[in-house]
């Protein structure tokens with residue numbers, strides 16, 4: 001039995017869940033850091049379609065969003081030559097390793113996950129997969145001998161579970177898995193909802209005044225930014241506690257332009273922020289439109305990504321299976 005050799009460049013795993021339209025927070029919090037890291041890390045990026053089935057979903061929407069998100073990632077600069085980009089369900093090894101890891105995870109451990117407790121605690125009907133998805137996430141990570149997982153605060157607990165399960169499995173059955181580390185996302189990359197700047201901007205399937213979609217047309221972007229909730233007073237100041245609306249716009253401006261800017265009024269801040277966002281989104285949207293006219297290009301990139309990822313996934317699964325007691329020939 002062998003474990004993965006140490007590489008010069010760390011392997012990183014990122015994932016996008018096709019549950020809604022990608023928004024500005026996804027761009028600054030995930031996609032652009034991913035694009036920037038393509039040279040100094042070995043990047044694997046997965047469209048996590050299986051994870052989008054853990055809550056009530058529309059099958060056609062999941063299919064559509066999966067391809068849309070893949071095209072947005074490519075349009076935003078993900079390079080399929082340098083980044084292994086594929087659809088999670090195209091590698092059955094994810095669900096196979098999921099099962100083996102379930103056999104090394106306690107029921108109580110899964111129940112303690114905050115994301116599960118929050119949703120289940122609302123008294124709604126929950127799917128069994130909502131309880132077990134952190135174990136699937138552990139499988140996603142461990143399948144690739146991933147060293148680094150860039151995540152926001154909300155996912156730290158799940159990476160910790162992946163570490164716990166990997167260590168337990170290695171200790172009990174032999175050195176099979178690389179133990180991953182969470183890489184915290186930069187705090188400044190937290191984009192807040194324009195209509196409620198105390199809440200994080202999040203993916204949605206419906207039109208929302210507070211959420212800027214990466215594919216929103218320029219006039220829609222302008223309208224949303226001009227209507228953003230600001231604060232009482234008129235001083236443009238960076239103060240997340242007392243002026244969350246203004247602070248959010250300042251941070252969006254800075255994320256778009258790389259400069260802090262200088263604004264004498266809320267009106268000027270909004271106008272310049274709107275134009276800065278439009279300037280970032282326009283080239284991405286142009287490349288997206290070109291890809292939409294050539295869907296075979298997106299499909300070919302995803303097929304190539306799955307082809308490249310498969311041998312490593314199969315090798316990890318085989319190592320894990322043999323270690324835990326399965327017969328292989």
Ligand code: AMP
Pocket residue numbers: 015016017024025026027028029030150151152185189190191192200201202203
């Ligand atoms: P999600 O859309 O919640 O599945 O998140 C996918 C990725 O985008 C994760 O890496 C998040 O940290 C990042 N992300 C999502 N929303 C935001 C936001 N409002 N600000 C910064 N990063 C975000």
